Amino acid sequence: MRYLLVSAVLGLVLFGSATLGHKAGLFAAEDSPATEAEQTTPASPEVTDPATPPAPSPSSQIVGTPRVLAPGVMITIPPDVQVDQTHQRQDIIELVTLDPTFDWAKDRDFRRTVHCLEFSFKLPRLIEVDMPQTSGRLQRKPVLYLVYRVANTGKALKPVPEDDGTYRVEEVAETVPFLPRFTLKIWDSGKEYPDRPNPRIAEAIRRREDPAILFFDSTAMNERQLDYCDSFWGVATWEDVDPSLNRFSIFVSGLSNAYRWEDPPGAYKPGDPIGQGRVFLRKQLQLNFWRPGDEFILKESQIRFGIPGQVDYAWVFR
Secondary structure, three states, X not given: OHHHHHHHHHHHHHHHHHHOOOOHHHEEOOOOOOOOHXXXXXXXXXXXXXXXXXXXXOOXXXXXXXXXXXXXXXXXXXXXXXXXXXXXXXXXXXXXXXXXXXXXXXXXXXXXXXXXXXEEEOOOEEEEEEEEOOOOOEEEEEEXXXXXXXXXXXXXXXXXXXXXXXXXXXXXXXXXXXXXXXXXXXXXXXXXXXXXXXXXXXXXHHHHHOOOEOOEOHHHHOOOEEOOOOEEEEEEEEEOOOOOOOEEEEEEEOOEOOEEEEOOOOOOOOOOOOOOOOEEEEEEEEEEEEOOOOOOOEEHHHOEEOOOOOOOEEEEEO
């Protein structure tokens, strides 16, 4: 009976963890544009810029001959996979709260395979797009966007049980989904803006960036599975962003399936639903940017990778 109870609670705990899953005049989109070579930005020493990017997936977003980008235009963040993220020791709070003498429900070891995708991107840019209004008319709106490429380089770690009860960790190549979520945060004001996928905007960006590539917005990207060595091009977009932004970050969720969870003291009480009060933190990539320009007019040429006195990027749990 005890075994059945533990199995049921463990199953529900693990299942829950797996499923947690302006005014146009204030912007200058600079559509007349500099060549890709003129847009180069030196990468920090921690950032790699491989000479040969992963080949596009056979599903093919490539509908012509893509433009050749100058070195440094695409900044690449390598995958980050850590052995300590393949396991977590945690009390099964639902059982410990039910009976504090259940020592076998304390400090349990939860293990999982952890993967991480490679993420390459161009600096954020601006474009103006004619957007339909409820009146039936079109209104020209500025849109901040991020062009990126995500690639599966096979960086996954899998715990494998040994006969003596210990585990070893193997590096494996797996097919993984990319379920992206992009959030732009302005540090001076604390405002946050979620990515707002829009096929009309994605098409306008394609015409500007490279007509030979069909960029997926976040909705279209959610349907994709990446086999080993596959890569996809995508775009994240934000409307109505405060043009006075100075220091800002873009958080990218979905590159890694690593997570942590906490059970705050007193959050779960006997009789509560399983998982009540539990807090999940997912691993995300934080990209930092700085705009040392005018308070009132936002120009894409002013955007720099990194914030003075801080790291250019970091892997965080939030």
